[in-house]
Amino acid sequence: MQVDREVILHIAKLACLNIKEEIEEYRKNLQDILNFANIIDGVNTDNVSETVTSTDNVNVFREDEIKEFADKDLLLQNAPEKDENMFVIPKVI
Numbered sequence: 001m002q003v004d005r006e007v008i009l010h011i012a013k014l015a016c017l018n019i020k021e022e023i024e025e026y027r028k029n030l031q032d033i034l035n036f037a038n039i040i041d042g043v044n045t046d047n048v049s050e051t052v053t054s055t056d057n058v059n060v061f062r063e064d065e066i067k068e069f070a071d072k073d074l075l076l077q078n079a080p081e082k083d084e085n086m087f088v089i090p091k092v093i
Contacts (some may be wrong), residue, residue, distance in 0.1 A: 002031070003027050003031045003034065004027070005023055005027065007027075008023050009023070011030075012026075073087055
């Protein structure tokens, strides 16, 4: 696909960008990106297995532990709003 001035102006309009002097630079950069995508698209991947990551590492999670905080009043002094021994936060939907 060849990128011309009209394509750049259309993309800029969709993105609410006000560009004037940089049009040729953006055109060249977008054309380079599309040319590279065409090169990648032409790579033969028939004998390449699918991978999710580049390593075999998996997530290692720690067990959840309940820890009692010795001075709850000290902790709650940072709360903008509290009710008994709890932080009051806005409803999150």
